[in-house]
Amino acid sequence: MKIVVDYDKCEGLGMCESMADDYFEVDDDTDQVVVHDDSPEESDRGHVYAAVQACPVLALELRD
Template identity: 65%
Template sequence: MQITVDRNTCEGLGMCESMAHEYFEVDDDDMLVIHDENPPEEDRKLVLAAVNSCPVLALRLEG
């Protein structure tokens, strides 16, 4: 599976970071940093919950 972000849509609100800080971080410039774009299958539920928490729908989980 792979995490993708639409950087034109992302507003750096940090909902994903609050749910899965292991994978997402909003930096000092309010830009989203994805620490691991290909998380292990065992973390699917955690990552999917974080992706689905995005209020502007800037994140997707593919695969």
């Protein structure tokens, strides 16, 4: 599984960061998400999936 960000959609709202801050961080300068690790471990996939689903502008996607 790989985290993919559509930076044209990202508004830096931070829902992903609040749910999985070990994977996502909103950059204060660009107001866009930075992905720390785009390939989550199997044990982390549940909360990463929830964080991706919480994005209100649908800027995040998980791909196999």
